[in-house]
Amino acid sequence: MQSSQKTGAKSYLITKTLDPENQETPIQFIHKDFVTEKLFYRRNHFSYPNFVSSFYWLSIGGLVNFSRTFSLEEIQALPSKTLKSVLECAGNKRGFFKPMVFGEQWQKGAISQGIWKGVSLRTMLRYTGVLEAAKEVVFEGYDFGVRTDSNDLTYFSRSLPIEKALHPDTLIAYEYNGKPLPFKHGFPLRLIVPEWYAMASVKWIKKITVIDHEFKGPFQAVDYVYYPKKDSDEGKLPVTTMKINSTIQQPIDRQILNTGFHTIAGIAWTGRGVITKIEVSVDGGMTWSFANLVQSPEKYAWVRWEYKWEVFEKGEYTILSRAMESEGGKQPKEAVWNRKGYGYNAIDTIKVKVE
């Protein structure tokens, strides 16, 4: 018989649904900037696509001077760009909306981060040219299926306004963390649109089309729209840039702690500007202190932060975190409720008991 010293414990993806596969990152336990493939959240609208990548070609057409197809080898031979970027599902934290909304009840883990390598879409569009009338660029993925609101087959497609499409950091990515893109994250090619919620970062790109009008696919005109009213579409707005946000990773909500010293730790991120400060409150928001940034804030990436807490009085404590960014934005006390549950970014709140 062997000695039984096995103390290894690890965290796993948290399953929401299996087909389509939707799993969230155990974000409370992620203390690195590079989420591994194993723990990178998975968000799909349809079953995984089934295509033969040995015949893979990416076509670019529509309002261009020269329609073209690119092989993966041709794309990888172009000048590359590498950047660290958060991907956050627009539905991250949906489960916190009150009143509750329908759809996957994401907690705090529909977010991950790592290093993406690819070609600027701008670079590729130099080979095709773009006509004067171009207004948007449409990206269609290989994934398709039947939506609950229609009987037809629909491909997952999204567009970007031409300015965002031509931003040098909008990438056609083929590597993640130094390796080929994992299949579940878009192999061989996915879009990476820094600063935007991740529905924009289309996976398994099949074709790119430049158009002169507003794209109206259901993942753009029906889903990924903020509907502020429960029973009408009045006041609707498209979901685009990630809102400023922060998440407390530890302690865990409703944890029971000893008196003494504790580290309150978390991450903060924003789609506009750069995180500049994170404040923490241990008294339900009456007083606030600055957290220490564990690293220098960078555009597109989350910043890790910590706050050392000494607590000697037993009782219940409400701990909050709120982030501020370089353009003057601040994490709000309440998130803006919307029918489909996008963009939840209220000041993060947990409760602990000290005994």
Next chain:
Amino acid sequence: MQSSQKTGAKSYLITKTLDPENQETPIQFIHKDFVTEKLFYRRNHFSYPNFVSSFYWLSIGGLVNFSRTFSLEEIQALPSKTLKSVLECAGNKRGFFKPMVFGEQWQKGAISQGIWKGVSLRTMLRYTGVLEAAKEVVFEGYDFGVRTDSNDLTYFSRSLPIEKALHPDTLIAYEYNGKPLPFKHGFPLRLIVPEWYAMASVKWIKKITVIDHEFKGPFQAVDYVYYPKKDSDEGKLPVTTMKINSTIQQPIDRQILNTGFHTIAGIAWTGRGVITKIEVSVDGGMTWSFANLVQSPEKYAWVRWEYKWEVFEKGEYTILSRAMESEGGKQPKEAVWNRKGYGYNAIDTIKVKVE
């Protein structure tokens, strides 16, 4: 380059804390009666114990005629018993209490089931005898640590009343699903106490002591006690038998569904008697229908059930499940709130939207 057909999706344990390790079973995705080691929920009060199992002896002492130690080989040579039993953490579904309580916020997955093989404790106690004065039997595990409410080292210990200890189905178990107990589930020996919440099924048993009084260890006299009041201990009662309960596995809460046919499926279990019926409501409890039992109900085990639902009208639906058992018990509309959040067993409720 290879073809990229990889559609495998699987569920994983859901991490609550890593040290001590507390992970729940993705119960919505378990459609078998034998939860694998990989997906069996893990509930620990302390770090995993560190002991050398090649020197493993189990000692039985206290109010017995002959104190003795047993080697694992001796125990395995005794007449064995095999039974299928649920293990359910007393804190299962704690996260659903309103007002919220402190402690691990278990959802519906602090429950698992499989086949346990071992020796009746009763059989072992024939070798030691039990004195007339015996009132309880105390089981001490190898796991220990510092509790938040004390500065001393504490071993995890629990007792059983002598009648329950002598019940022929109270096992000293050494196999799970036909294999040696996994280390994380108590290797080499754990107690299995059918019908009781799983805090009674002490893991990594170190010693067994027969006593003539009420055992007052903190995992018996402080924790695993129902405290009906927030601020006083008035009315407290020990946690023992599992309450009648049921869980809807599918659909998922807040899922968006098509019109048409859906299967509502789940499990039901009880610590008293045997499950006899499960009713399902798709209109928030106004009307109820019987679910089909997928298997014959057995003592100690959960029963799987299904209900075929046809839905043609779009809208929001509140789906409930409630179980009944052979002694006349019924799953209640509301769970009895208690300060530490044990025994949540309200009628299970989910909401879906049909569009």
